[in-house]
Amino acid sequence: MTTDPQEIDLPDTPVQNVKPARGRFNNNNVVPLLQAFYPPGQIEQMRERGVDQRMMFGINPYYMALVKGQEFRGPGGDVLVPAMPPSRPLEALVVPILAEADDMSGEKDPSNQIRYSPESLKGKILHKYDEIVLGYTALACSAHCRYCYRLDIFNGSTGKGLIKADDLKTYIVGYNTTLAAHGGVDADSGARRYPIREVLLSGGDPMVLSNKNLYRYMAAAAEAGVHLVRIGTKEMAFRPQRFDENFAHMLRVFHARHPDVHVNIVVHFTHPDEMLVRDEHNNYVKNEQGYHQWLPGVRSALDQVQQFGFVSLENQTPVIARVNDDAPSLRLLQEELRRLNIRPKYLFQCREIEGHTAFALPVEQAWRLHNEAQKGLSDTARSRFAMSTEWGKLEVVSVIDGPGDDATCTADIGGVFGDGLVVMKVHRSPFSADSQGDLVIARRNPHALWLSDYEDRIVYDGRQPAGARYRRFDAAGNDEVAAPQRALHSV
Incomplete structure (x- = not known):
């Protein structure tokens, strides 16, 4: 029986001054933010051309400060983002452009994912590779990457939805039990198959969930007998404050109850501007020893999760036009990630989603x-x-x-x-x-x-x-x- 997180002391991460603004381009909360980049007539033109129907605009105060190069302080007055020049690569990452709707060729369901979703939980999980199951645990992010291959989740075009924690557990146990009963062989095809040993919590972004809800999914996976729980997230770039002491406390509780389960956090840093400090000339700042200086908020987030031996971090990102389409930026991104014990994993080709030709x-x-x-x-x-x-x-x-x-x-x-x-x-x-x-x-x-x-x-x-x-x-x-x-x- 899944441990009820209500019975466990799992304080949540404060959300004061970090909530995102998201919506169509005529939304009262969105319009003032877009006007930081475009005049009203251009915003209206994008709306008329259906850019916001393709994907709404979404950003939170931290990432907006990073894009605009404005100082951003935490609730205690500590500087999380120092004043820097605006970041053109990060602007290209999250700010809509008219070209998105010029060519809407591409797939509604990228790589035909629904093909790998079992009928009993259609659109709620993916079981593409035998050994791992992906569960949709959240339908939102703290900001919206314009190239995002989860576009269909945000615009609702393919009917994908959330998996319940207990349903995820039931599926894993059922699959592994049936496979074991047939000696590791698929009963229909006679092919050698492999048990589920890993769960990927995805979405949207699982890190927009409360600590209690995230724990519920992690515990359900662990109780199903998996060896590793993977969390796919861009929150360390979008909202590093999320990785605070309360989140670390939840990890301690999880490890105490499931000491044999590893936690793998796959972050999504796309460009060095998301993690490194820049000076007034837009050069990356180095300390007296010659090492690049990381943004205080991101460094603090890393300190919280890297204190645990049962947690590992990896990074993956697509190559996107106008964002990271130059070799020096990609090299620095991977070099700095590895220096701080984040293993580079994949650089992906931009998926063939609707509107992909703009990115x-x-x-x-x-x-x-x-x-x-x-x-x-x-x-x-x-x-x-x-x-x-x-x-x-x-x-x-x-x-x-x-x-x-x-x-x-x-x-x-x-x-x-x-x-x-x-x-x-x-x-x-x-x-x-x-x-x-x-x-x-x-x-x-x-x-x-x-x-x-x-x-x-x-x-x-x-x-x-x-x-x-x-x-x-x-x-x-x-x-x-x-x-x-x-x-x-x-x-």
Whole structure:
């Protein structure tokens, strides 16, 4: 039976002066904030074009101060954000632009997530990879990233909703019990499957929940027998005050009751401006020993969570146009995160959500940017560049130039390579992980923003069943097998 958090002393984090303002572009709380960036006529134009129907505006006082470069103090008068120049990258992260609604091509449900949501809890959990279940525990964030691939949650376009803590526990126990009864084999397919050992609390952002509600989900997962509870959050960038002594107290209580369960907090720092102090010339400030100075609020948040040996931190973020689309910023981001014991995990390609063309870099450009950013970093500070697709996480391993007119090669080789290749590795594969470790190799497309832009160029497809993975080309490089005939097998 789930421990009732009402019976446990779990004081909540004070919310004075940290509540976000969110709403459509004619909302009385939102209009004054937008007017800090746009004249009234431009705001109205964006509203008429449906930008706020795509995603409403949302920001809290702390992050607004960070964007505008204004001093921000906590309730006790301590400086959390010193006065600095405005941050253009962070403005591009959260402030709407007209271009969002210019091209609304893309997917309502990114990477067909609903496909991996079991019928009994449709739209409330995702069970894409055998060993981990994602539960939607919150439908809000402290601010709204304009590129957010959870767009459908905020605009309600796909009907996703909240999972109850007890329902999450019941699903995990039921799945693992059934799997064990069949000897670790799927009863229908006969494939080897794996038990659920991890829960990802997601949303929205679980850290907008009260400590009592967050504990309820964590305890339910632990009582279901998982080994690790992961919390996906951007609150350490948006609202670091959330990680206070009261939150630390909740972690102590959780660990006391579930000492064998690890807690993994996956933060979402996107640009160094979210964590480092800048001077009046917009240069990052270093101390006398030559180390970068972190924002006081973020450093305090880290101190609270890093005091525990059962808690680890990782970071992941997409590469976004006008935000972090330069190698020095990405390199500094990962270098500083690792120095403060936050392990860089993934840099993602911007997902193919509706309106993504306003934020996405071409895949090959983003890969080169990521590759350049990894130079000068040790392996402990490096990340993987990946696309989180319907068929799993595809790591973009390499972009290869074509042989060129002067190269000596056979017609077949020249036809396959064409103007070059993009090599992707199936880093994570759904369900029984049949295609994990295999490759997807496609001829280059410098304009491709997502995997869908490569489908008619694939020369080797590890997602296909054996015997259908190679695509034949004639001497001129023309595809001998029409793309519509090569439908992907079901995973």
